[in-house]
Amino acid sequence: MASAEVSMEKIGGRTLRVARWRLDMPSDHLPVLFFNGIGANIEAVAPLAEALSDRGFIMFDMPGIGKSPDPVVPYNTATMAWTAAKVLDRFGLEEVDVMGISWGGGLAQHFAIQHPRRTRRLVLVATSAGMLMIPGNPAALTKMANPRRYVDADYMAQHFETLYGGALGDASGKGGHMARLSPPSPRGYMYQLIAMLGWTSAPALPFMKKDTLILMGDEDQIVPLLNGKFLNMLIPNSELVVMEGGGHLFLLSHKDQSVAAIRSFLDPEESPSGRVERKRAA
Template identity: 65%
Template sequence: MTASKNEPMTATIEMMEAGGRTLRVATWRLDDDLDHPPILFFNGIGANIEAVAPLAEKLTERAFVMFDMPGTGESPDPALPYNPFTMSWTARQVLDQLGIAEVDVMGVSWGGAMAQHFALQYPKRTHRLVLAATTAGMLMVPGNPAALTKMANPRRYIDPKYMNEHFQTLYGGIDPDGGANQKTSHIGRLKPPSPRGYFYQLIAMLGWTSLPALPLMKKETLVMMGDDDQIVPLVNGRILASAIPNAHLEVIAGGGHLFLLTHADQCIGKLRAFLDAPTTEAELARAA
């Protein structure tokens, strides 16, 4: 399987039954003898596994687990709507089937909300938490209206010309020198979600916010934000970092909503510094 015509994806892909749903699940290096827990990654709204596969490919000392949400990528349409509680439960079942007891949990944008909920719902399965380009849910500072309008339009996944034309408005943070290659690479990895899949993702977070629960979050947390993000302004990361007791905020200068891909080397360095840091006595005490 390939992430695009020019970018091979080395993941192991399988269709898995979990939580009454059929999901397309990708894993990287799960059978390797690695020193760190795997990363459970929650993707952005409407995005398929291939959209962030480059991150999993580059962070070679870590195993990754990722799945297409119902109705996205190659996961079949959901029969019924879902919410963060039921999808966290489903993700836990995926981990159970893969024989994984503990993970570092990471999410970007919409998936960042899922990552927060999973860590709150399953603290004993969560080692550390990484939140990228995300918010505390409904209690957020909205982004650029022009970007949000286009964000809600699934045409960005269906029409490459539309995506190319509005890429900077949507995502910001494009390198003036390598922007054309960045756009082409990202667009080439996308597969449009089904209308039902996209709609169910949109409504899954209606009314949801993590903000009242974040002071109870005991996990070491890295919050990563781009200062040119047109969809999720930087102030939302500051809110998360101030609400979570053990959080650290990293700002990617010039980074837009896709800074994990456009500023990959810088982000991977920050991820390694955070995730590879030795477990502290305070972490052990909180986990006890």
């Protein structure tokens, strides 16, 4: 996070903690607007922002998450997509590439549907179409819904493999990720859960013409691979790349492969093939 500019911003009646990387750096690439997973703070995705070092990157803590103050009233995908657009306005960003992981992948879809003129390309990571998702391992989902994983390090360590798969290997990988997490407030976590109740992108996706990269792990216990295949079927201009052996955190366990796939998709003119191939990534 040392390379990020972080500030508290009053946006659309909410105070949000916003982090920006390299927005003032000359670049041939559009910045990335990133939506995080449920309960996850900015620091959790900082390694990805730093890896995409040739472009700007912007994200914010959801209300009640990280260091953003608690929400006063509940919100939904439409109001938070509108808020995200206001964040872009604050920093003079007209068009971005949009990316989201897990819960944030749903919000990324909604943003692209609600703000098509501000979205060039879309990257969906370990996510689903919302209410119509194919459910994951019940043991993992039960623990995922418990915010104790952010508060109790022993609980997180004990259930890490059930939650995220074993691909991060030994404790050093797990420890690095856990050290970046900070607990959400109970209200913030609850309102994130409520925001997606009854929501699905499925009816709108066949009409969304944005080029879309879908990244999934074939050992994801929380959002099974079938969800990615469903998204790939619904979105006309989509491509599916599967990380073999990847759990829910394959952005960390398969960082090099993930970053390569994202770069190839966002900058096809720089890729030897001109596009991301529809294949399984090792």
